[in-house]
C-alpha cells in the first residue's frame with residue numbers, strides 16, 4: 525500500500541511535470557520560436573536601420589524624411605514602429621540612435637494604436653547625447669512605439685466624422701495635395717448672427733507633418749466650440765473660425781517629420797513678390813497656394829481676418845512650456861508705429877491665453893521679437909506684407925515634454941485643454957474693453973521648475989528648435 529501510494533505520487537508528479545511542460549510550450553515556446561518583427565510600413569510609420577543586437581535587444585536608427593540624406597540632421601526626430609512577436613517574458617531593450625535632437629524624452633507605446641501610454645522615466649535613459657535607451661517588459665506581443673502620440677490623416681477624418689451635423693460647423697475639401705489627398709477646411713460660426721459684426725480667425729496646423737500636438741489642440745478647440753454651452757455659443761456669434769487641421773497631409777501619410785514626399789518644407793515656401801503679395805510665385809507648392817487663395821477669398825468676401833495662428837510643436841528641453849514667435853518690438857526699441865502695433869497685439873494675445881490656460885503654463889514672451897521674419901517666406905511674412913498689423917499673425921509652438929505639467933508628461937487631453945483655452949482667449953483679446961496687466965508673463969520669466977530628474981547628459985546647449 526505504502527509502495528503503491530509512493531508510486532502514485534511519483535506518477536502524479538511526473539504527469540504534473542509533463543503537463544507543465546506542455547502548457548509552458550503551448551504559450552512560451554511558441555512565442556520564443558517566432559522571430560520578433562519590426563515594421564514601419566503603415567500610415568505615419570517611420571524608422572531607418574533596424575538591427576537585432578541581442579536576444580531581446582534592438583538598435584533603431586532614425587530615418588531622414590524620404591531617406592533623403594541631404595536633409596539637415598535636425599530634421600530627424602519622428603519615428604513610429606510596430607513590433608510583432610515580442611517576448612513578453614523579459615524586458616525588450618531598444619537603443620535609439622541617429623537622432624537629430626539631443627533632448628531627453630520619454631516615448632509612447634500602444635497595444636492597439638488607440639490607447640497610448642508614456643514609458644516611465646525610469647525605463648528611458650540617455651547613454652549618449654543623441655541616443656536614448658528604452659528598457660521595458662511589454663505585456664502583449666504586438667506593440668506600437670513612437671516618439672510622441674501619433675495623429676494620422678485617418679485619425680483626422682475619423683475625428684471630423686464625429687462632428688455634429690448642424691449649421692454651426694462646416695467641413696469642406698476645396699483643394700487637394702500633390703498626391704491628390706483632400707485637404708480639409710473646417711468653418712465654425714453661428715450662421716444666425718450677421719457676418720458684419722464678426723471677426724475671422726484663421727488657424728492652420730501640421731505644415732510640419734510629425735508635429736502632432738496641434739492636432740489634439742484643434743480637437744479641443746473644435747469640441748469646445750460645438751459643445752453648445754452659452755459661452756461657446758456667444759463666441760460663435762462673434763467669430764468665424766476657419767481651420768486647416770492638416771496642411772502637409774502627404775508628409776503625414778509618408779511618416780515624414782518636416783517635409784512633403786518631395787522633401788519640401790512648406791513652412792518656408794510662402795513665396796511671394798513683396799511688391800504684390802496678393803500673388804504667390806509659381807514655385808509655391810499647391811498646399812501653400814490652397815491656403816493663400818482661401819485666405820484672400822474669405823477676406824475679400826468679408827468680414828476680414830483679424831487673427832492668424834500657425835500651429836507647430838518644438839523639440840525643446842522637457843520643461844519648456846508652449847511658446848510663441850511674436851515679431852518686432854516697441855517704438856522705444858526702434859520699431860515703426862505699425863510694427864510696434866503688431867508686437868503689442870501679439871503680447872496681448874499671449875497674455876489673454878495665459879489667463880485662460882494657466883498663468884504658469886506658457887513660456888513668457890521675449891523682450892523683443894526682431895524683424896528678420898519679414899524678409900523670409902514664412903506664412904507670417906506673407907501676412908505681414910499683405911495685412912500689416914491688421915492681422916495678428918503668429919506661430920504657436922506646443923511642446924512634447926512635461927510642458928508645465930511636471931513631473932507628468934503632457935498628454936493629448938492636456939493639449940486639448942490648450943485648444944479649449946484658445947476660444948475665450950481670442951474672445952477677450954478682441955474685446956478692447958478688457959485690459960491686461962502689461963507683459964504680465966515677463967515677470968515670471970526663468971521660473972525654475974522643481975523636482976526635475978534630468979539624465980546626467982543634461983542640459984543640452986541649444987534651447988529650442990527654431991522655426992525653419
Ligand SMILES: [Zn+2]
Pocket residue numbers: 732735836837991
Ligand atoms: Zn514646426
